[in-house]
Amino acid sequence: MGYKVVVAGATGNVGREMLNILAEREFPIDDIAALASRRSLGTEVSFGDRTLKTQDLEAFDFTGWDIALFAIGSDATKEYAPKAAAAGCVVIDNSSLYRYDPDVPLVVPEVNAAAVDGYAKKNIIANPNCSTAQMVVALKPLHDRAKIKRVVVSTYQATSGAGKEGVDELWDQTKAIYNPTDEVPPKKFQKQIAFNVIPHIDSFMEDGSTKEEWKMVVETKKIVDPGIKVTATCVRVPVFVGHAESINIEFEDHLDEDEARDILREAPGIMVIDKREDGGYVTPVECVGDFATFISRIRQDSTIDNGLNLWCVSDNLRKGAALNAVQIAETLCNRVLKKG
Numbered sequence: 001m002g003y004k005v006v007v008a009g010a011t012g013n014v015g016r017e018m019l020n021i022l023a024e025r026e027f028p029i030d031d032i033a034a035l036a037s038r039r040s041l042g043t044e045v046s047f048g049d050r051t052l053k054t055q056d057l058e059a060f061d062f063t064g065w066d067i068a069l070f071a072i073g074s075d076a077t078k079e080y081a082p083k084a085a086a087a088g089c090v091v092i093d094n095s096s097l098y099r100y101d102p103d104v105p106l107v108v109p110e111v112n113a114a115a116v117d118g119y120a121k122k123n124i125i126a127n128p129n130c131s132t133a134q135m136v137v138a139l140k141p142l143h144d145r146a147k148i149k150r151v152v153v154s155t156y157q158a159t160s161g162a163g164k165e166g167v168d169e170l171w172d173q174t175k176a177i178y179n180p181t182d183e184v185p186p187k188k189f190q191k192q193i194a195f196n197v198i199p200h201i202d203s204f205m206e207d208g209s210t211k212e213e214w215k216m217v218v219e220t221k222k223i224v225d226p227g228i229k230v231t232a233t234c235v236r237v238p239v240f241v242g243h244a245e246s247i248n249i250e251f252e253d254h255l256d257e258d259e260a261r262d263i264l265r266e267a268p269g270i271m272v273i274d275k276r277e278d279g280g281y282v283t284p285v286e287c288v289g290d291f292a293t294f295i296s297r298i299r300q301d302s303t304i305d306n307g308l309n310l311w312c313v314s315d316n317l318r319k320g321a322a323l324n325a326v327q328i329a330e331t332l333c334n335r336v337l338k339k340g
């Protein structure tokens with residue numbers, strides 16, 4: 001016996017990946033509904049070898065549906081997630097709306113699967129920000145061994161992290177570089193993204209950091225350990241898919257780079273590719289379509305007593321969003337909503 005599953009935002013970057021991943025991982029599904037806004041009514045989306053027609057989220061009745069994977073942004077989530085939850089359907093949400101709500105678990109299954117059990121207070125589970133998700137998968141096994149005190153992270157984030165419009169803007173501006181009569185001014189991003197990098201993602205906070213940077217701090221504390229100090233610089237780069245991160249970690253106890261490599265090799269969700277030779281590391285284009293978070297360039301930081309540096313790359317639409325949401329759904333089904 002399977003589950004009745006809804007994907008809301010099925011025409012978007014994340015929603016399409018959710019459908020792909022549900023099919024790839026053979027999630028036990030009895031019935032599936034693909035939802036988007038009314039303007040996309042009837043748009044065809046793929047689900048394995050089937051084609052689904054999208055329905056209007058506004059008119060959809062969630063009664064009798066088990067799980068809804070939401071990827072529609074905070075404004076629409078605010079309107080529709082409470083409706084779905086009140087109808088008895090558990091919402092797994094990709095927006096930032098509920099991430100910091102103490103009554104909503106924020107889950108990365110490799111790190112804090114048991115937190116899923118707290119879903120019942122609101123019938124909602126939150127999925128973290130894409131940059132946080134891949135980083136905490138790498139931090140958790142190292143934290144369990146040597147207790148992390150502080151993390152300094154710089155991100156190199158793909159344009160697909162800003163939705164369909166972000167991908168289109170990079171594509172259109174790149175073409176326009178070769179055909180200057182077709183000038184494409186910045187719209188989704190603050191400055192030209194083609195052949196450039198932009199140290200600004202989401203809005204500015206009072207202390208000069210951005211909301212994206214703040215999210216990495218707060219979410220890491222909620223998912224891994226409130227005692228970990230995090231400072232982040234988040235940068236948009238002209239890559240379509242795949243976020244990369246340079247992570248510097250300071251530990252309470254000494255952790256040798258070889259032991260760290262062995263720990264990460266054994267850790268769930270991680271693939272270590274770390275050869276000290278040309279090309280012996282992973283770059284964003286190589287992680288596209290993969291489930292793993294890839295770790296490379298593991299090395300001691302000799303400027304502090306107990307420090308390590310590493311390079312972390314993952315498909316932002318997968319581990320950073322759709323895959324993590326499907327893994328949460330799998331965890332929920334295995335731990336709580338058991339059927340058959």
Ligand SMILES: NC(=O)c1ccc[n+]([C@@H]2O[C@H](COP(=O)([O-])OP(=O)(O)OC[C@H]3O[C@@H](n4cnc5c(N)ncnc54)[C@H](OP(=O)(O)O)[C@@H]3O)[C@@H](O)[C@H]2O)c1
Pocket residue numbers: 008009010011012013014015035036037038039040057058070071072073074076094095096128129130160161162163164165316317320321
């Ligand atoms: N991309 C990432 O790396 C990433 C990572 C983590 C979390 N997220 C979060 O996931 C969500 C979706 O991101 P995305 O990249 O997939 O965006 P996207 O490509 O722009 O897609 C947005 C989706 O939401 C639907 N939608 C928007 N407003 C709606 C409304 N009022 N009613 C019904 N459907 C509506 C759109 O439907 P139409 O096509 O009909 O407009 C579309 O299916 C966002 O909350 C984002 O913050 C994204």
